[in-house]
Every structure is written in C-alpha cells, then in structure tokens.
Amino acid sequence: MRWWLRARRALSVLLVALGVFTAAVMVLGDATVELPSLLSGSANPVLFVLMAPIPVVAALELSLGSRLVEAEETATRRVRALDSGLVIGVCATALAVGGAIHLLTGNEHAVASGRNVVFLTGLLLCVRVFVGQPAIAAPVLWVFAVIFVGYSGGGHWAFWTVLPKPSGDAPAALAAMLALTIGLLLHGTVRRTVAPSIT
Amino acid sequence: MTLQLRACTYAYRPWARPVLSGLDYRLPPGVTVLLGPNGAGKSTLLRLAAGVTRPRAGSVSLDDLPSQARAYRGAVAWMPQHITAMTALTAREQVAYTGWLKGMNRADAWTASATALARVDLADEADTRARRLSGGQLRRVGVAAALVHGARVLLLDEPTAGMDPRQRRVFRDVLATLTDEVTVLLSTHDVADLAEESDHVTVLEAGRIRYTGSTEGFLSHAPADAVAGRRAEAAYTALSETTA
C-alpha cells in the first residue's frame, strides 16, 4: 500500500493541496468580492472562499491520474476501492479541516468549504469517467456558473448553486453527498475505453 | 493452462469497424510470436487476453477461468506497448508495486523485484527514478514487471522495441530460462530476431488469423532461395503476398 500511496503522490500533492485549502479558508474567511453577473448588469457579492476547494479537487484529479496503468488494469487487488478510499479520505479531511477552523475561529463558511470540496469532487468523478483528465474543467465551470448565473437577486442564491449556501443548508449537504456517491459509483464501475496506438 | 479466445469481436467504439471479428484463437504452450502489419489487431488481441478490455462478443478464458476472474488476472501478466514511468517511484519500486498489485505481499514483492531486474540486466538502475530511465531501460522494467509475480501466461507487446542487440540477447536468454509451465505470447516487428527462436508463430492480418502453427511450418513458407538468417522475414513476406 505504501507504493500505491506513493504512486498516487499522496504526500507530495494531496497533502500540499489540503494545506493550501486550509490556508485559503483561514485567510479568506468571509471576505466577499463584487463579481459581474450575467443575469443582472450589476455585480453581486461572491465569497472569495468559493474557489478554495479547487486546488484540492485538481490535486485529486492529478493523483487519480497518476497510475501504473498496465499493472492496475490487470491487478488482483481492488485498486478502484483503494482509490475510492483515498477520495473519501481527502473529502473527510477537508470536512474536518472546515469543522476545526469553524471551532477555532468561528468562521461561518469553513464547514461549507469542506462540503464544497465534497460536492466538487463528486462532480469531478462523474465527469471524469467520460472525458478523462479534462474533467477538471467541470468544477471550475461550476464555480463560474455560480458567479455568472447563480445569484437570483434579492440576496438569494439559486437552489442549484450549492457552493455559496451556508454551512447548515440541508439541500446543499444532500447534494454534496449525492454527487460524491454517484461519482464514486461511476468511478468504481465504469471503465473508459482508450484505443491503443496502432500496431 | 490454456488461454483461449472464442468468437471474439471487438471495436473501440460501438459505431466503429471491428478490430477483431469472430476471432477464435487458442494460445499454444511455449513461446508464440505474434506477427502482423500495423493495425492488424495484435495489441487488441493482447489486451483482450490480458483482461484489460472485454470483447463485445465472445469470450476469453484461461482453462475454465473467465478473463475477469481474479485468479485469471493473477495467472496472467501483461506488458503493453507503452510502459508508464511513474513520477514518484524508482525502477525497483515500480516492479515491486506491480508484484503487490498482483497479490504478492510487500516483502515478497520487494525481494522478487530485485530478482526480476537482475534477470533483465537492470540491477544497476534499481534505485533510479523510473522517469529518468531511457526507453530501452523502461521496456526492461516492463519485462521485469511481467516476470515479478511468476505468472503462468506472459503477454508481451513489442518487448524488444528500443532495445540494443545486447539487450535483445538478454531478453531471449530470459525467454529461454522460462519453465515449460509458462506460456508466452509476444508481438513483435523483429521477425528475424525472434521468429526462429520461438515454438509457434501466429500471423494476424486485418483482425483475422492468417497463419497459426509451428515455427517450422511458418518458415516453410519462405522461398527456397531465401537467404539464411532471413528466412523468417521471407516467410512472412510470402504469407502476406499470398493473402493480399
């Protein structure tokens, strides 16, 4: 398992990304920035911390893609289960980090940031089985979609946005768990067909 | 143990032309060389035999074991055309990791990795990062990874590509030391080098078997005036012209 962890660059990539996430959540706090929306001409307040999950999600994509393809495709060990465990571990760590920051500093958005890691990871996994590495665009495009069309005015974010919802928002938590569950299911069962080079 | 493909059809996309169509193939014991032009389906056949992909129709089995069974994967080793060079692993770690993935425990995999690298004359590079190895060295890592867990069936895709003559000699010596219980199927473009040192030859063309049989039978297709040492090449050319 040590070799599998090293192959996945768990220490050099995932741990660093979680560190960046922790620092981002602590530093960005509840700072907002006015960003332009497509639905109205004016700018809407968007939390800086919405982008904090992206380094973790990108690092997960890098990690999962760091595979000894030929051996893992014919392995007797359950590598996909190990990968699923890795994903769950990273998500759980992100949630724990968010909870700890909330307890220590009272930051109201910390737990939500952990939840957003879960949601965007699930989204990544769902798209990844179909397009491979470029799937990293999906979480990024989701953040942009939230910025561009997520604010319906009157101080309300649309129900589908998930990311800007407060920590205790039940539908958002449910959406995150659902996304991760579906993503893990797809990851565990769907195999991408990649044609070999001509020979 | 006999590896068999029954009526296998495979296409990389549902709407694409099948690479293999209704292929029946029984891998004979010993060393079999798989020949064929580019695009014939050699890599596809090896991938099906390795259990990496499933046929759209038909079946692949090792005796009674279907290709998706864990025991099947434990008995079969696959070396693809392109060997991944892991960023974070040394040559020995990469080989040991393969052994671990094939069910070996950590200690056995670590010990076996050293032995496997020594067999392919790469012991000196055991602690070199896989990323820093040359193409030929990486292919030897691939061969070592195929040997590490003592598989009963070795499926090797272009194992000698990028190797110099000395390294190819080492590889042939490795083949020679394999016991009678190990079946090898290797694809190659090195007709002259390997065909005459194998037990069987299979020629694949456009997804169909053009010839499968003993090496002597294959070589008998060479014209009488074929130059000694190039009979395999001549036999292959003659077979291709016959079917064209």
Place this chain on the structure above:
Amino acid sequence: MRFRTWLRASAALWLAPLALALIVLYFYGGHLADYRPGDPRLGYAPRTVSAVLLSVYPLIYATAVALGAWESGRLRRDGVWALGPARSRAGLIAQALAPVWLLAGLMIGLAIGLALVHEGQAPTVASLVLPGMAWALAIAHSLIGFAAGLVLPRIVVAPVLALAVFYAVAAAWSYEPFWLRHISGQYPGELGFGQLPTAASVGAPVLFAGAIALGLTLLTTPVWRPVWRVGCAVAGCLAMLGGTVGAYAMVRDWGHSPSASTGHAQVRCAGDELPVCVPAATAGDLPAVRADIGETLRLLTDAGVPVEPPARVEDRLIAEGERPPDTWRLPLTSLHSADTTQLAVVDTVVVFPCAEPDGTTARTVMLWAAGVAGVADDYLQRQREELLVYQDGAQILDEIVEQAVAVTELSPAEQADWYRNTLAAACAPGESAGGA
C-alpha cells in the same frame, strides 16, 4: 504544420464556443442592462468600447492564463522539449499560444463589435486603444500561464490560475489602495465623451503584466551554462520587480478613477462677442443655445442684475484642462435637451458672497431672478423636488413665492436695489429677506 491541424491541436478551439458564448451572454444579459447610452448624437466609440470591456476583461485574462498553462502542459506531456527541436523555443511557444491569442482577440472583437453595432457606431483608431491593451494583457497572461505550466502540473495550475485571475481582475475596481486597481488590467472606468485613456493608464497595467510574464519566462527558460542560468534568474527577478515598481510609480498618485485626457471630440463654436462652443455632433443646437444664453443675460442686465459676461461659454463635454476664470463650462447639450439652458445661466450669474447663504433668502433671490429670465416655473419645479425632503418644504415654498411676488410689485430700480441688498443679507447671520 497545416493550419487546420494547428488549430485542432489546440485546446483553444474546444474552449472557443463556450468563451464566445459567454461574451454574447455578458453583452445581452449584463452590459445592456446597465449601460445608459445618452444622446444618440453624441455617439463616441471609445466610450462605447470602454463600457463593454469593463465586464469582460476578467473573462479574457482568465481564459488566456488557463489555456496558456494547459498548452504548456500539453507540450511537456507530448515530449516536445525532449525531442530537441530544431525550431527555436520562442517559435514553438508562439506556435502553441497563437490559437490562444487568436481566441482572446476574437473575444475582444466580439464584445466591442456587438457594442458598436448596437450603438450604430464605427470603430475609430482611438477606440482601439483599450482593446489593444486588453489583447496585450491577454498575451502576457498566456505567457504567465505557460511558464507556470512548465513547472507545475497543468491539471492543477490551469484551473487555479483561471479562478485566481478572474477573481483578482474582476474585483479590481474595489481595491484600495487605488494603485492596485490601476495596474490590474481592468481599465476601471467608463470614458466620457471626448475622453481617451492616457498613455500611463494603459501603459501601467501592460508594464506590470508584461514584466511578470517576462520575468517568469526568464526564470523557466532552460539554460545549460550555470553562469547564464544564474543570470537569467537574476534578470527575471529584476524584470518582475522593476516592472511592478515602475507601474506603481506611474499610478501611485491617482484617485479611484484612472487618468483620462479630454478634448478629443470635434468642437464647433459660434459667435464673436460671446463665443459658445459645443461638440460638432450637436452643432445644430448652437443657434438656439446662443440665443438662450444671450437673451437671458440681456434680461438680467436690464433688470439691474450685475452681470459679468463670460469671454466664452463651452459645453463640459468638450472641456479641456483647467477652466479659465472668464470661461463658463456648462452641460450645454443636456441642458438644451431638457430646455433648461436659461435657468442654468441664472444659476451661474447669481453668485452669493458666501458658500452657504440662508436657504430661504437664497431661494427667494433665485426665484426672482428666474422670473426675470422667464423661467420661474422651471425653478419652482426644481424647488418642489428639492424641498420634498423637508417636513415644512411646502411651507418654505409658499413663503419664497410670496416674497418673490411681493418684490415684483416694486419698481425696477427698487427691485435692483432689493436684489443687491438681499444678496448680501443672505450671507449675514440671523437675517432673512423681507419685502420692499
């Protein structure tokens, strides 16, 4: 490489439909909702262009930096550098990034094209300054992304840079200290009629981003000789530092708006004794405007109001530099459109000797003077709106009307005396205007 292959190999091609669709959505959903075009005769292409680009700078730079990083990673993954190419490194980078630059140009062109077509304006050379700046900055961002992609995995660096740049540039208008917003690459203001960005307002962000791009490129250029490697590293750091400091020096004294140069619109003037100048686009209003100004001055003079006629009256739209003391600057075009030119002249002529005259007294004087000029109704309409905020606003209005009417029943000489005395009384503490 064939053109089609060259395009197809680039990720810019795949991202183009989405990027261009966002520009269109931004234009129709965002820009048009906020944009107030003003007098159609005053169509000014630089203003139109500056307004539409305000929303799309962040998107363009984010796209460029992400694609730069992605293409860099692609070259690394495909082993291009390991092939030992015979073509120059700069040439290979340019070939890889050219589709990105093309896409950035298309995004800019689409945004300004939609805006100009919507306003029915043709682009001018001057109107291409800000788009040119945006394109230069997009190139710089793509090079920054490319350098980052050389050393870090593109899977991580492309999305992180995309969001970071988008956030950083989109939020620039709210930054304090102000110099940060002036080097961000988002020209944080809409140009007025006859205005153009100054060289510094365009040069500062280009210098900043360009220096970062140059510095990172030098830092990531593979050099064999150790001495040259150190030299490149030092030069790279110096470039980044120097560019940042230089850009800061250019903008450090600016306020929240970037500097703009004025007086770039064509001007038309009429009148020898009292020249009145307006934009050439609204020169058709000149005779009526001159007539209004002249008539009002005559009426006030005849009523005994001391009038110091100006040497020149000019529209604020074409104003340039500091106002000479004998020049009046009034928003003539909009005043004429609202038919309030005469009232504005009264406002300008009636000058109290203190900064805060007594409210009721001052209003009474103004109402009387407006009546002399024949625009009492306009003044009363304005006061009704102003006095709404006061609880006793209606009472105050009745009071000033009563007083002003009482004054009009005096003889012209007495009215003139009353005007002079009340002007001074408005600034004397504790006194208010009375009747004759």
